[in-house]
Amino acid sequence: FIYWRLVLALYLVTGGAGFIGSHIVEELVRRGESVRILDNLSTGSKANLSSVMEKVDFHDGDICDPEMLREVFKGVDYVIHLAALSSVVRSIEDPVATTQVNMIGTVQVLLASREAHVKRVVMAATGAAYGDNPVLPRVETQMPDPLSPYALVKLAGEYYGKIFHRLFGLEFVALRFFNVFGPRQNPKSPYTGVMSKFITAYLSGKIPTIFGDGEQSRDFVYVANIVNGTLLACEKPGVAGKVINIGTGVGTTLNQTIKLLNHILGVEVKPQHGPPRLGDVQHSTADISLARAVLGYEPLISFEEGLRRTVAWLRSEMA
Ligand code: NAD
Ligand code: UD1
Numbered sequence: 285f286i287y288w289r290l291v292l293a294l295y296l297v298t299g300g301a302g303f304i305g306s307h308i309v310e311e312l313v314r315r316g317e318s319v320r321i322l323d324n325l326s327t328g329s330k331a332n333l334s335s336v337m338e339k340v341d342f343h344d345g346d347i348c349d350p351e352m353l354r355e356v357f358k359g360v361d362y363v364i365h366l367a368a369l370s371s372v373v374r375s376i377e378d379p380v381a382t383t384q385v386n387m388i389g390t391v392q393v394l395l396a397s398r399e400a401h402v403k404r405v406v407m408a409a410t411g412a413a414y415g416d417n418p419v420l421p422r423v424e425t426q427m428p429d430p431l432s433p434y435a436l437v438k439l440a441g442e443y444y445g446k447i448f449h450r451l452f453g454l455e456f457v458a459l460r461f462f463n464v465f466g467p468r469q470n471p472k473s474p475y476t477g478v479m480s481k482f483i484t485a486y487l488s489g490k491i492p493t494i495f496g497d498g499e500q501s502r503d504f505v506y507v508a509n510i511v512n513g514t515l516l517a518c519e520k521p522g523v524a525g526k527v528i529n530i531g532t533g534v535g536t537t538l539n540q541t542i543k544l545l546n547h548i549l550g551v552e553v554k555p556q557h558g559p560p561r562l563g564d565v566q567h568s569t570a571d572i573s574l575a576r577a578v579l580g581y582e583p584l585i586s587f588e589e590g591l592r593r594t595v596a597w598l599r600s601e602m603a
Contacts, residue, residue, distance in 0.1 A: 294318045294359055298347055298393060299366030301328030303469045304510055308364060311511050313339050322356050332468050347389035353396035360400055362518045365393050365407040371475035375434035376563050383437050390441035394448045404455035406517045411462040411568050413439045421571040424527050432563035442527055455524035457517045462531035462570050466507030466590060467597035483598050486549055496560035498539035503531035503569045506590025509583040516579040523578050531570030532583040548591055
């Protein structure tokens with residue numbers, strides 16, 4: 285038993301104190317894996333890790349700092365790279381900051397991974413990379429068409445990873461997450477995702493605002509499905525160098541999400557409308573055939589069940 289524990293893998297989760305990262309860390313800890321976290325707490329928080337803090341090795345630091353990375357990456361087997369500024373709007377306001385963290389930071393993570401001889405790097409990429417390509421659902425073979433600095437530099441990070449795979453044999457997988465929602469998506473951040481904003485408005489008696497006519501659609505994916513897909517991408521053989529969509533395969537318009545929330549909460553809220561948001565993608569639904577084929581991925585929690593769980597969490601947070 286002791287020998288078995290000694291050969292267990294060490295996972296490094298960059299951005300592990302964030303929304304998605306904290307769920308991945310919790311699942312790794314639940315499985316008995318060794319977990320190290322690197323996070324500068326710029327958008328994440330230690331509170332997100334309250335259930336696991338004593339069982340993880342937490343490092344407060346910036347992915348753009350190569351000296352520190354060298355130390356933190358020592359002995360690491362798997363890198364789950366999530367640290368980033370995760371907002372389209374923020375990237376339009378400050379493209380330099382987004383490029384610095386999401387692109388240069390990713391290159392630093394790749395360099396440190398190569399030097400530490402890690403077994404594999406799995407990076408959070410984005411479904412926003414497809415932009416407004418008219419073909420739906422989004423298949424990985426489509427030509428990307430980024431519409432915002434965020435989508436562009438995330439795409440650059442993917443290409444960097446693939447180049448490190450080709451040049452140096454570093455195992456690298458990019459997962460294009462679609463619109464992720466769930467508990468711990470920070471309701472207080474102005475840059476938070478739409479589901480977090482809508483549910484917070486409902487629960488505080490405010491009117492949700494739809495930017496545009498509400499006919500834009502997203503593949504809303506509950507965070508537990510993302511955890512599942514990410515850990516499969518660490519484990520499965522033969523996926524290095526690939527870019528893989530992780531979503532549900534179902535698109536839902538914002539108008540439909542309002543109807544669903546009205547149904548779940550037993551109310552008849554009518555949203556207000558504002559001008560369309562700059563840099564917005566109109567439709568975004570994932571084709572998840574590749575994830576099914578090469579990862580054995582299946583979305584296990586439906587949009588409605590995910591919404592119910594998120595409502596319950598936000599209720600308890602606001603109480
Ligand atoms: P988040 O903001 O909750 O998490 C990001 C984490 O990275 C935070 O804990 C933050 O403190 C940390 N971080 C930021 N800059 C850092 C730096 N320079 N050094 C170290 N740590 C840093 O966001 P999230 O929604 O959990 O996103 C996680 C990842 O998934 C991001 O890469 C994001 O681009 C990607 N992604 C998210 C979605 C989504 O819908 N939320 C969809 C596609 C991809
Ligand atoms: C989201 C993620 C991004 C990810 C991408 C993948 C966040 C903050 N952004 O981007 O990291 O890479 O999915 O597909 O998690 N909207 C409203 N009212 C609001 C807020 C938003 O109508 O109050 C609209 C937006 O204009 C947009 C849609 O809702 O049309 C979704 O917006 P949002 O959840 O902020 O993020 P995405 O741009 O889809």
